[in-house]
Amino acid sequence: MLYFINGCISALCYFINTVFWVLPIVILSLLKVIPIKSWQKFVSFPLDGCATAWISVNNINQNIFSRTRFDIKGLEGLTTKEWYLVISNHQSWVDILVLQRVFNRRIPFLKFFLKKELIWVPFIGIAWWALDFPFMRRYSRAFLKKNPHLKGKDLETTKKACEKFQHKPVSVMNFIEGTRFTEQKRHKTGGVYSKLLLPKAGGIAFVLSAMGKQLTRLVDVTIHYPGGTPTYWDFVTGKVSTINVSIQTVLIEDLFNKGIFSAAYFDDPAQKEIFQQWLNQMWRKKDRELEFMEQNNK
Numbered sequence: 001m002l003y004f005i006n007g008c009i010s011a012l013c014y015f016i017n018t019v020f021w022v023l024p025i026v027i028l029s030l031l032k033v034i035p036i037k038s039w040q041k042f043v044s045f046p047l048d049g050c051a052t053a054w055i056s057v058n059n060i061n062q063n064i065f066s067r068t069r070f071d072i073k074g075l076e077g078l079t080t081k082e083w084y085l086v087i088s089n090h091q092s093w094v095d096i097l098v099l100q101r102v103f104n105r106r107i108p109f110l111k112f113f114l115k116k117e118l119i120w121v122p123f124i125g126i127a128w129w130a131l132d133f134p135f136m137r138r139y140s141r142a143f144l145k146k147n148p149h150l151k152g153k154d155l156e157t158t159k160k161a162c163e164k165f166q167h168k169p170v171s172v173m174n175f176i177e178g179t180r181f182t183e184q185k186r187h188k189t190g191g192v193y194s195k196l197l198l199p200k201a202g203g204i205a206f207v208l209s210a211m212g213k214q215l216t217r218l219v220d221v222t223i224h225y226p227g228g229t230p231t232y233w234d235f236v237t238g239k240v241s242t243i244n245v246s247i248q249t250v251l252i253e254d255l256f257n258k259g260i261f262s263a264a265y266f267d268d269p270a271q272k273e274i275f276q277q278w279l280n281q282m283w284r285k286k287d288r289e290l291e292f293m294e295q296n297n298k
Helices: 002-032 037-066 094-103 116-120 124-130 141-146 153-165 183-188 202-214 232-237 252-257 269-296
Strands: 069-073 084-088 110-112 171-174 217-224 242-251
Touching: 002 037, 002 124, 002 232, 037 094, 037 153, 037 232, 069 094, 084 094, 084 202, 094 110, 094 217, 094 232, 094 242, 116 124, 153 202, 171 202, 202 252, 217 252, 217 269, 242 252, 242 269
Parallel strands: 069 242, 084 171, 084 217, 110 171
Antiparallel strands: 217 242
């Protein structure tokens, strides 16, 4: 009963906090419609400030009601003054709350690539737009086969969406497994890894192609739940006692200079193979790390 009451109060606080900060974000987004680039750049700072404050209040909520202990390793050297590409394994919706908590005020506010259609979500869609979340349109191979004139258009759209990040540091987030981990999904994809699904290179290749060496580092995050994968309700009720987070960084410049990634990725099968192999190697290392964390927490 205590967990239930705790969860209800916490969830209510999340809701009130979200409504409280969405309102000024929507108001500021209306000001951002004014088509003056210097003005839009100026307005983006208080907008990100609102989003950062929203996360900060959520973190206070977590400290009071969830009381989860975070064991975090690898935050050294991160700053709000650089550009990052953040990737992570994905098990639960709680992952997003974890990432926001871990990186809040340590790196620039996390931005997720969103499907173009999501801009029409009432209130939230315009808030995402105002916060410079990049909207993109991905075309399938079958669609491009029927419409060859649109080849490269999705990358062009992505690059245009990323232009606003040229003069202001940003953190672009991508769950490269494409979906949340389950044992059923793992077996369906061949069971190559014991704790992970197959990594998909396409998403981060789009970001690297669009932003190039403007990005400073790739931040690789490994999230482990010693008590098993939690639900959002488990987290807000305080049933998640500990969360382990391990962070590794890779210089983006090294990926280009060592030939691991190049602008020819989308046109050169050999380049795709090199980058996918590098990503698979990183994922094997992450899989071993998760196994070690599990053994260490028994």
